Amino acid sequence: MPDEEGHPLPAEMDLRTVLHALADPLRLGVIAGFLREPDGTERTCASFQLPVSKSTTSHHFKVMREAGLLRMVDHGNSRTAVLRRTELDARFPGLLGLVRAEPAQD
């Protein structure tokens, strides 16, 4: 079962849920953004400057978090998100490579 913050274990990750999370343009752009940076890079939700409201941004990060794509790290003041790269590569080998191979989102 997911932990107290909604992070599933790799074995609990569901392919359909992950595909659905990636099918949204904004969310795919966020994952692609992480893939252009070094592994372990932490970014705040706000740093992506998505063209939607703050609550909608939070919603999208919740979807990605609950799918297992991101892990939220509490830093006291600001929470940051980290791509769960190693776990995703083990659970869904090749998936992140597909996202990385795509041109930058429109």
Added chain:
Amino acid sequence: MPDEEGHPLPAEMDLRTVLHALADPLRLGVIAGFLREPDGTERTCASFQLPVSKSTTSHHFKVMREAGLLRMVDHGNSRTAVLRRTELDARFPGLLGLVRAEPAQD
């Protein structure tokens, strides 16, 4: 541009469109069904016996066809669908492997 039956060329296939097509349980089940059979296997839409109406089944196959997952082959009486395995492996390497690795759909 797609041909007269709506089949995109591999270069025209869009990752978001493909992910969206695979995010539906029924459609993912169809693709998984093809992957359990030899390459080039042709099946009619009806052979999957999806738990939805005939028109809804046709709709789902249209979504998969337009995403580039399937190719429809006209056999006079009955049209059959074929998984575009080689083209998909070239355009989205690893994608079909992810679907194949998942347990049978519920």
Added chain:
DNA sequence: ACGTAGGTTCTACTTGCATCGTACCTCTTG
């Protein structure tokens, strides 16, 4: 010629999801 099987298209309904505004929470800093 007719009936049947397999698909498609059209229209309509209904569910799901993205979106937003507001309120609320937590931590930091003045």
Added chain:
DNA sequence: CAAGAGGTACGATGCAAGTAGAACCTACGT
């Protein structure tokens, strides 16, 4: 302690997408 930054939770709304029924089309078989 107050104010602000960064996120979350809740309720409401609007559009996209899944669903179904009916009509139609083509090819095959009798």
